[in-house]
Amino acid sequence: MKSTYIKLSLSAVILLGVYSCKKGEASASDLEAYSNTEPASKMVSDSVSSVATMKIKDKQFIKTADVNMEVKDVYNATISIEKSVQDLGGFVTHSNLRSNVVSENTYNTSDEDAMLIKKYQTENAMQVRVPTEKLGEFLTVINNDKLFLNSRSINAEDVTSGIRYAEMESQRNKKTAENISQLKTDKDKVKLGDNNMTEGNLQKLAGMDIADNLKYSTVDIYIKEPKLRIAEIAVTNTTRLDNKYKFNFIYDAKDGFVYGFYLIQKIIVSLINIWPLLLIAACVIYFVRKRKGAKPEQSKIPD
Structure with a gap:
C-alpha cells in the first residue's frame, strides 16, 4: 500500500512538472505574440508599400506611384512631404497649392468697417521624385499624414528587355x-x-x-482638406462711400446743362451734314404742292 502511495505521488509530481513546462511554453509564446502586436502596425505599413520595395533578380523595374488622400491641413502636409522628399535624397518637380473659393460675402459691421467672409477648400497637386530604393519608405511616411486615403496605385514596369x-x-x-x-x-x-x-x-x-527613371521613382500626390475653411477678412465699408458719392445735385445739374448744350450742337452739325438731302426734300415738297394747286383750275369746264 505504501509503495502504491509513493508511485502515485511520483506520478503526480511528474504530471505537475509537465504541466508547469507546458504552461511556461504557453506563456513564452503568448509573450512573444504580445510583443509582436506593437510592430503589427509597422508590418501593415510596410506591407502597404510592398509593391514599391519589390526586387527580382535579373529584372529592372521603373516604378511610379499615384496617391490621392485627404489631410487635416494641406499647407502643413505639403511642408512635411517636401521635407520627407529632401531627407530621402529626392526632389520636388511640381507643386500647385491653391484655395478654391466656394462662396464670398461682405457684411457691414459699422459705417466705416465691414467683414469679408470666404468659404474655401485648399488642395495641392504635387509631383516628386525619390530614389527608387526608398520609394516604399516614402509612401509609408506620407501615409502618416492622411485622414482618409481615397486611392493609391503603384506601378512597376519591367524594362529589362x-x-x-x-x-x-x-x-x-x-x-x-x-x-x-x-x-x-x-x-x-x-x-x-x-x-x-x-x-x-x-x-x-x-x-x-x-x-x-530607374534611379528615381516618380510619385504624383493629390491632397485636399475634407471640409471647408472659413476666412474672416476685415475690409472697408464701401456701401456707405458709394451712397455718399452716388448723387450730387449741383454737379449733375451742371453736367446735364452742358450735355444738353453739346447735344444741340451735335444736332445742328448733323443737319448741316445732310443739307443736300434737306434741299432735295424741300424742292420735292414745293413741286408737289404747286401741282396740286394747278389741277383744280384745269378741271373747270366752260358752259
Missing part, C-alpha cells in the same frame, strides 16, 4: 560606324555618318532617361 535591346542597338550603331568609316569619302558617306551619329545620340538620350 528594353535595356537589353538598347545595348544591342548600341552595338549595332557602333558596328555601322565602323563600316561607314571604311567607305570611300563622298557626300553619301558624310550623310550616312551624320544619320548614324544622330541615331546614336538618340539611343544615348533614351538610355539616360531609362537610367534616370
